[in-house]
Every structure is written in structure tokens, then in C-alpha cells.
Amino acid sequence: MSDHVRQIAPFRWEGIPVRPYQVDGTHFSGVTRQVLFEGGEGLGCQLRYFEIAPGGWSSLERHRHAHAVMIVRGRGRVLIGDRVVDVGTNDLVRVPQLTWHQFQPGAEAPLGFLCMVDCERDMPERPDENALAALRGDPVIAAFIRV
Numbered sequence: 001m002s003d004h005v006r007q008i009a010p011f012r013w014e015g016i017p018v019r020p021y022q023v024d025g026t027h028f029s030g031v032t033r034q035v036l037f038e039g040g041e042g043l044g045c046q047l048r049y050f051e052i053a054p055g056g057w058s059s060l061e062r063h064r065h066a067h068a069v070m071i072v073r074g075r076g077r078v079l080i081g082d083r084v085v086d087v088g089t090n091d092l093v094r095v096p097q098l099t100w101h102q103f104q105p106g107a108e109a110p111l112g113f114l115c116m117v118d119c120e121r122d123m124p125e126r127p128d129e130n131a132l133a134a135l136r137g138d139p140v141i142a143a144f145i146r147v
Helices: 129-135 139-144
Strands: 007-009 029-037 045-057 067-073 075-080 083-088 092-095 101-105 111-118
Touching: 075 092, 075 139, 083 139, 101 111
Parallel strands: none
Antiparallel strands: 029 045, 045 101, 045 111, 067 092, 067 111, 075 083, 075 101
């Protein structure tokens, strides 16, 4: 990647493809991603931009690596462990290691966020039936999560 990449449209950058969130699956909906910084050349992390269309949601998952997230577009709600929080533009969200999390936009506009993660990281773990039952033990979380 070049030392300078121009923004060519809101939340779109020259030469950076907009890709599906993940290759396949039905445990998410309406999500795209762009890898803004791949890491390497002194960077031990990746910076990605995710966008979730109204009515969509990200995977309900957890993993050993943490996420540092900045909301840069829209409003929405996020599951972080045992709570669901409202988020909006310029809010910061830290997802600790091994913490269940899921992002959902508001009804009126996409939810866009920058997400920084380690270049070397483990694969996400999706909840099994026992984990889902535990999450659904809280009525607020039960009403929020999508799988």
C-alpha cells in the first residue's frame, strides 16, 4: 500500500476494495469490510473499516484477541460481554479478550466503525448451545442478539 491513500467517497478509499464481512455464513447480515492498513513494515496491527446496513448485524463471537473500535458513522447498539450499550459517532468501544460481542446499527442509517486488531490473531469462536443459553438468561441480551 502507498504511504498516502485518498478518500474517493464517504467511507471509501482509493484502491481499497469493499469486501463481504466474511466469506460465507448466515450468522451475520448486511456487513462489508475494508482493510485500511494490513500491518507489516513496523505495524503489528490491522486497521479495518466495517459498515453494517440498517437491519443487519455482525457475528456474535469472541476470541483471544482484543478489539479497539471507534464509531465513525451512524448510531447503533453493541453487546459487550454482559451488557448492551448504545453507541454513536466518535464513541470508543473496547472489546476485551474472550468477550462475547455483536454490533447492530440503528434503523435509519448504516453503522460504520474503525476496528484495530493484532495482525496475528486467533479465529473467532461462535457460541454453542450452552453459551447461547447463558447469554439468553438476560432478557435484554436475549432480545438483542442475532445468530
